[in-house]
Amino acid sequence: MNAISFVHEQLTAKKQYPKFKAGDNVTVNYKIVEGNKERIQSFKGDVVKIQGTGFTASFTVRKISDGIGVERLFPLYSPNIDGIVLNKVGKVRRAKLFYLRERAGKKARIKEKRV
Numbered sequence: 001m002n003a004i005s006f007v008h009e010q011l012t013a014k015k016q017y018p019k020f021k022a023g024d025n026v027t028v029n030y031k032i033v034e035g036n037k038e039r040i041q042s043f044k045g046d047v048v049k050i051q052g053t054g055f056t057a058s059f060t061v062r063k064i065s066d067g068i069g070v071e072r073l074f075p076l077y078s079p080n081i082d083g084i085v086l087n088k089v090g091k092v093r094r095a096k097l098f099y100l101r102e103r104a105g106k107k108a109r110i111k112e113k114r115v
Contacts, residue, residue, distance in 0.1 A: 015077065020059075022047050022097055023090025023110050028061060028074055029082040040082050043072055046110055049096040052076075062100060064108075069101065089113045 020026055027044040045063030048071065052058055057076040062069060074081060090110040100108055 015081070017076075017084045018086040020047060020050075020084070020086050022049055022095050023092030024086060025088040025090065025110075026061060027085040027087060028072075029085070030074070031080045031082055044087070045070075045072075046090065046097070046100070048098065048100065050076075089115065 024047050025045070026047055027042050029040050029042050032039055032041050043061060043063065045061040048060040048062045050057065050059045055077050058073055059076060060071055060073045062071045064070070089112065091113040092110060097110075100110075
């Protein structure tokens, strides 16, 4: 079983992304295919959770658009993800930030970690 996983890792190239966690502010550049045209759309928001391991890992990003909260789930190793940019490192004390869904305004802010 070890040999199979080793060969699988060698054949599938892992993309290199910056290390991020829940509470960080990221911009995900995602490829969108419309007919025969392809474009890149950016989705900027806070990471609510990261789940899974290996190639099944995914993360959820939440942003406020026109006063409405929008969450989007991205598979981490999707071929449609063009890149991930780390904007801010958040200072949070838990791994899943579902409490942000009930908050609005200044209470929904995440403090930035001083580096």
